[in-house]
Amino acid sequence: DAGITQSPRHKVTETGTPVTLRCHQTENHRYMYWYRQDPGHGLRLIHYSYGVKDTDKGEVSDGYSVSRSKTEDFLLTLESATSSQTSVYFCAISGTGAINTEAFFGQGTRLTVV
Amino acid sequence: ELKVEQNPLFLSMQEGKNYTIYCNYSTTSDRLYWYRQDPGKSLESLFVLLSNGAVKQEGRLMASLDTKARLSTLHITAAVHDLSATYFCAATFGGSNYKLTFGKGTLLTVNP
Numbered sequence: 001d002a003g004i005t006q007s008p009r010h011k012v013t014e015t016g017t018p019v020t021l022r023c024h025q026t027e028n029h030r031y032m033y034w035y036r037q038d039p040g041h042g043l044r045l046i047h048y049s050y051g052v053k054d055t056d057k058g059e060v061s062d063g064y065s066v067s068r069s070k071t072e073d074f075l076l077t078l079e080s081a082t083s084s085q086t087s088v089y090f091c092a093i094s095g096t097g098a099i100n101t102e103a104f105f106g107q108g109t110r111l112t113v114v
Numbered sequence: 115e116l117k118v119e120q121n122p123l124f125l126s127m128q129e130g131k132n133y134t135i136y137c138n139y140s141t142t143s144d145r146l147y148w149y150r151q152d153p154g155k156s157l158e159s160l161f162v163l164l165s166n167g168a169v170k171q172e173g174r175l176m177a178s179l180d181t182k183a184r185l186s187t188l189h190i191t192a193a194v195h196d197l198s199a200t201y202f203c204a205a206t207f208g209g210s211n212y213k214l215t216f217g218k219g220t221l222l223t224v225n226p
Contacts, residue, residue, distance in 0.1 A: 031214075033213075033214055035216075040218075041218065042202065042216050042217060042218035042219045043157075043202065043204075043216040043219075044216075045213065045214070045215065045216075048213055048214075056213075058213070090156065090157070092157075092214065094206075094214065101145060101162045101164060102159055102162055103147060103159065103162075103204070103214055104159060105149075105156045105157040105159075106156065107156050108156050
């Protein structure tokens with residue numbers, strides 16, 4: 001299995017509180033992604049990173065921020081959680097070039113905002 | 115806008131039958147991926163297709179890529195119940211920008 005770990009795996013939080021999800025990889029892959037998965041919407045990209053300190057927005061980035069200070073860690077922060085952010089969050093990693101072609105997913109974080 | 119469209123979104127099959135899931139994408143792609151997801155689980159990588167005409171097979175699943183038509187297919191041969199899952203295709207767009215964009219998924223149910 002690819003070395004990618006998400007933490008926490010489950011979290012319940014109250015509306016208005018900040019929340020940070022962590023994605024840690026041991027594959028030294030350049031690209032890291034945060035997705036949310038909701039019924040009827042498939043996987044939607046929140047933010048992604050193409051290197052240390054290099055990040056960009058995805059299609060559903062409002063209300064989320066990210067940081068990548070090290071190759072191995074990609075953090076997703078909900079500044080002030082809302083009920084609409086209740087979802088399953090997946091981190092993914094991918095390499096570049098002809099060798100590292102796979103894109104692997106973490107186990108997911110189930111976030112409930114009450 | 116970069117789009118990846120799958121069809122059908124729902125597929126109910128009988129065991130032993132063949133069927134194909136289609137994945138269209140809106141612009142030139144570097145890579146085309148197929149994933150499987152079981153309920154409550156993460157996504158499992160099935161295939162990565164890199165070039166026009168690429169074909170990969172694993173068991174009863176075969177994926178192909180036609181870059182000119184911007185189309186990938188996932189063909190299921192002689193379906194069995196264990197293939198019941200949601201299947202996603204995804205594509206990366208742009209020369210050095212490996213943003214990975216997903217289709218909405220196909221929920222496959224294989225009935226005895």
